[in-house]
Amino acid sequence: MDGRVMGRMKRELLEREDNALRVERLADLLAGRVGVACSCNRCGHRAEAPVTLLLAQLGPDFPVPEIGTRMRCGSCGSKDVATRPAPVAEQRLSQAAVG
């Protein structure tokens, strides 16, 4: 199992080098245990959307940068919302390493 995971990581690394503009999809986020950070372009309100909820609503192949087109700001109601992957798992890992 470890070997397979390593091979997959290596392949993804190569794919990233070949195609720097590769779009993250919801299924990728689930595999990497990251959330989706949303920020309103109008009022600056920020929130984090659970990937599991987005997956249920949009499906695993939905591109992360386009999630914002389906969202609405909970503060001002604007539909001008930017989304990007939020590496919550990495933050937890680094905290664990320090502690």
Ligand SMILES: [Zn+2]
């Ligand atoms: Zn807003």
